[in-house]
Amino acid sequence: MALTALVVEDSPTMRQLIVFALKRVRDLEVVEADDGVDALKKLASSRFDIILTDINMPIMDGLKLVKRVRTDEVHKLVPVIIITTEGGEEDRQRALALGANAYITKPIQAPQVIAKVRELLNIR
């Protein structure tokens, strides 16, 4: 049975790069969202196995999204990976404290993202 990832990123360029990287994970379907609000709509209508989100996005940022996900009955245990330009240790700690499972800084290396997704989904 295929797993499903939700990629939340306002930059179409960055989003395409992440989706491109995730294509290399076998049996993983990818759904895209433009920002936090768009992501919440998609979370309400489908079940996801992992979420990858940017922090700095219009309307609703990635940290607010993580907070909402952790209170969502269906997705509260789903792993969340933050992918962001914010490279400060305090940013990392804040995101992890809110319930993010991993924190990756841009510019990304596809193998790093793929490895983290596989690790959190416990797949090869």
Added chain:
Amino acid sequence: MSDDPRDAEGGLAARHQEFIKTFFKRGAEFAEELLHENEKLRFRLLELEARVRDAERGGNPPSEALRELIARIESLERERESLLRQYGEASDQNRDWKARYMDVERENSNLANLYVASYQLHSTLDLKEVIQIILEILLNFVGARTFAIYLVDDADGSLHPIAAEGMDRAKVPIVGKNEGIVGKVAQSGIAYLEGALRPVTLDLSRPSVVTPLRMKDEVVGAIAIWDFLRQKTALVDVDYELFNLLAAHAAGALQSAKRNAEAGGRPLRLSELREWL
């Protein structure tokens, strides 16, 4: 039978004597047997002692079973050495494959960056979108933090900032022809890649990286980067590839979008295209 007691006495003595004779005779025979047996055992013992001495001196040739056993041990020893050698070779090969796999993964990732950047640059003819895509590539793919995109003014060759990230565009100065690092890069068409990635203070006259935007041999603009994200510790191969890609493709995309904007954002009809061909 005689009634004389001496006769009776004599008979008894004779039987007694006969018994003693037989007893001693059998005893002698038994002793003789024992001596003979003892002699045989002593001979056997001497023989065994001699064999033990020979075996100890190694002079005694091993038995067939022993020879087979020794041959088998030698064969197993050779097999073990061969397996150890093969294991060592496989280990080296494995390390080599792992290193090559990492290289391929890195190269694959770099190509994905270049593919997506190129794909996005040519995905629109809208000038604002093209500019936004260039900014996104610099921010997300290269890891630039403070940077600006310049276009050359055809009238006097000066460079005008059309977009900036990390600071207000209005604060980015216009650069005269051949003025400063940015002007010289635009004049020569050769990228400047020698500045510090994260300067202590932001000096707009001293960018870290300047790359020209070229249409064939004509420089139509430049990208100047003054500062990188804090996690960006060094420029890597893919960054130089991205600068090269932006130099050619961003210039083309910007020029196409500019022409499109000049034409009112209307795609040319086939009849109009024929005039160009």
